[in-house]
Amino acid sequence: MSGRDPRPATSVPAVAASPVSDDELRELAGKQAALGEVRGAPAPDPVNEPMIRHWLAAMGDANPAYLDKGLAPPAMAQVWTMQAPRPGARDRSPVDDLLAALDAGGYTGVVATNCEQTYHRYARLGERLTPATRFTDLAGPKRTALGVGYFATWNVTWYGDGDEPVAEMLFRVLKFRPREGTREDRPPYPLQPAVNQDTAFFWEGAKSGELRIQTCADCGRLRHPPGALCPRCRSSRLTYTVASGLGTLYSYVVHHHPPVPGRETPFVVGVVELPEGVRIVGNVVDCPPGQVEIGMALRVTYRPMDDRLVLPMWAPEEP
Incomplete structure (x- = not known):
């Protein structure tokens, strides 16, 4: 080379x-x-x-x-x-x-x-x-x-x-090409997540207003993002735990460029640390990018992106 x-x-x-x-x-x-x-x-x-x-x-x-x-x-x-x-x-x-x-x-x-x-x-x-x-x-x-x-x-x-x-x-x-003709004539959100047998429970939880974290049914280890096997004991017997919905901002970036379909820049993408012991990536909303800071307390909020997709996002926790 x-x-x-x-x-x-x-x-x-x-x-x-x-x-x-x-x-x-x-x-x-x-x-x-x-x-x-x-x-x-x-x-x-x-x-x-x-x-x-x-x-x-x-x-x-x-x-x-x-x-x-x-x-x-x-x-x-x-x-x-x-x-x-x-x-x-x-x-x-x-x-x-x-x-x-x-x-x-x-x-x-x-x-x-x-x-x-x-x-x-x-x-x-x-x-x-x-x-x-x-x-x-x-x-x-x-x-x-x-x-x-x-x-x-x-x-x-x-x-x-x-x-x-x-x-x-x-x-x-x-x-x-995003699908057309939704029930409410709402255009499909262009950034659709990949949903499979390992992740379906998470997205179904978001639609129900639950933040579900994959849990090993044998050793009890929590894991996110989900996978097919427990990384600790290699068990395939998996369930989930409903998290509290609270978290702390561990790290973040402010996205300015390039343009992202379905989103207006700038927007904040954060790594949120949950008290349950795992970290999750999501948008930080309801807060100007200049006021976002490491360590801020956050709570989960659920935003419908189209007729089928609901995304968990993170907003400042009110004191």
């Missing part, structure tokens, strides 16, 4: 957003794939101790080896090159125009389906990583539980000093 010669980001032509047919989408996907690996700008900041320290605290990782040896946790690869929201020009990639064309074609719903990362080595303190993006595949149209859509797949490689690959990520999303 180190022998590749990724093209600069300026080689990606901007494509005007306009309604497109399925054939045009496939043709555009072929052109974007033919661009190969397109290199973006180097990270604005070098790998540094403060960011690593914040990451370790947020993840609850007490391993001292990273900072002792001057290394970054491998899963931080994307952190160093994420672009801050700013007006004007931004680095383009082979993915941008294809996603814009899908939006123009009515495929405005989006849900991430899988992400696979490969680590070649640790990023070192002081080096600047450079991302290179390669669009690989557009599959569809396919009929899914969310609606008819396309699966778009791309790869990002982060290069370190000396053009040596540090990490790779395969990322795939489903871009789908």
Whole structure:
């Protein structure tokens, strides 16, 4: 991989957003794939101790080896090159125009389906990583539980000093056409969660005004997000506990950019620590972003997003 010669980001032509047919989408996907690996700008900041320290605290990782040896946790690869929201020009990639064309074609719903990362080595303190993006595949149209859509797949490689690959990520999303014709003529919320046999109880609880946390029927361990097996005793006998609905804000981000279908920016996404011993991710609402702070007391509130989906969100707990 180190022998590749990724093209600069300026080689990606901007494509005007306009309604497109399925054939045009496939043709555009072929052109974007033919661009190969397109290199973006180097990270604005070098790998540094403060960011690593914040990451370790947020993840609850007490391993001292990273900072002792001057290394970054491998899963931080994307952190160093994420672009801050700013007006004007931004680095383009082979993915941008294809996603814009899908939006123009009515495929405005989006849900991430899988992400696979490969680590070649640790990023070192002081080096600047450079991302290179390669669009690989557009599959569809396919009929899914969310609606008819396309699966778009791309790869990002982060290069370190000396053009040596540090990490790779395969990322795939489903871009789908939200269903129409709900009972109250309310448009479907475009960011539909993936509901399966392991998570259905959680979403059914939200509709009933209950915050349900998966619980092992054998050892009693609580777990969120839900899974098929207990991580402690490996039992598949699972039930749930109804949480109190109270929590403390453990960590949060204010999302400004890029635009998110169905949401107005800025909005706050928080990690809420429950007294039951688990953490849950959700939007913090009924509070201006500038007044949100770590440690604030929160209570769950349930917001209907369309005729079928109710999302648990978090509002400040009144004193």
